[in-house]
Amino acid sequence: QSVLTQPPSVSGAPGQRVTISCTGSSSNIGAGYDVHWYQQLPGTAPKLLIYGNSNRPSGVPDRFSGSKSGTSASLAITGLQAEDEADYYCQSYDSSLSGPHWVFGGGTKLTVL
Amino acid sequence: EVQLLESGGGLVQPGGSLRLSCAASGFTFSSYAMSWVRQAPGKGLEWVSAISGSGGSTYYADSVKGRFTISRDNSKNTLYLQMNSLRAEDTAVYYCAKDLLGGGPGDSTLFDYWGQGTLVTVSS
Numbered sequence: 001q002s003v004l005t006q007p008p009s010v011s012g013a014p015g016q017r018v019t020i021s022c023t024g025s026s027s028n029i030g031a032g033y034d035v036h037w038y039q040q041l042p043g044t045a046p047k048l049l050i051y052g053n054s055n056r057p058s059g060v061p062d063r064f065s066g067s068k069s070g071t072s073a074s075l076a077i078t079g080l081q082a083e084d085e086a087d088y089y090c091q092s093y094d095s096s097l098s099g100p101h102w103v104f105g106g107g108t109k110l111t112v113l
Numbered sequence: 114e115v116q117l118l119e120s121g122g123g124l125v126q127p128g129g130s131l132r133l134s135c136a137a138s139g140f141t142f143s144s145y146a147m148s149w150v151r152q153a154p155g156k157g158l159e160w161v162s163a164i165s166g167s168g169g170s171t172y173y174a175d176s177v178k179g180r181f182t183i184s185r186d187n188s189k190n191t192l193y194l195q196m197n198s199l200r201a202e203d204t205a206v207y208y209c210a211k212d213l214l215g216g217g218p219g220d221s222t223l224f225d226y227w228g229q230g231t232l233v234t235v236s237s
Contacts, residue, residue: 036224048225052221
């Protein structure tokens with residue numbers, strides 16, 4: 001059971017827009033800590049997709065965007081393409097009683113129909 | 114070009130030990146915090162442990178605290194994870210990951226480069 005909650009799966013047709021939610025709590029996202037997103041293509045290591053809630057590293061298409069509000073964050077992908085089919089993970093910081101931790105969501109599998 | 118290359122994975126019996134290594138290149142290794150992140154077969158990502166650039170501060174997930182030890186040798190640009198008292202639930206691909214920001218780790222820690230991973234299988 002992950003500290004950050006994501007839907008297990010989302011799907012969309014090519015060209016459509018999809019969003020992936022990431023819900024946390026008052027000890028992580030709600031405490032003001034940034035949310036970051038990673039894309040993991042099948043059989044490969046994760047790749048940084050969005051950092052600091054809404055910033056794209058160099059080379060990431062502007063079809064990918066992120067936002068954050070309250071205890072949740074969202075990743076939006078517009079103009080869906082077949083190569084976007086992957087697992088997506090959110091990540092943040094958690095100031096729990098047992099010490100600093102860096103936490104991930106459970107992951108969302110994106111299927112391009 | 115930043116490169117992270119893990120090694121040391123393999124099959125180990127429950128209760129056994131293993132040491133993972135991550136050889137880094139392409140950046141000033143001692144200036145960046147590093148982490149280990151694992152992924153059980155068919156499951157999501159789980160942060161395991163982090164270490165500051167100097168090696169003076171270390172952090173562990175509750176699931177591995179007391180069993181795993183993270184360390185680094187900045188003269189060799191290498192990160193380590195000593196894993197003792199291994200359990201079946203430690204079976205996973207273990208990735209080393211570099212913090213985007215210098216200093217740390219801290220509440221802004223995120224991972225801009227990842228290795229290819231090394232598989233650890235705990236089974237009798």
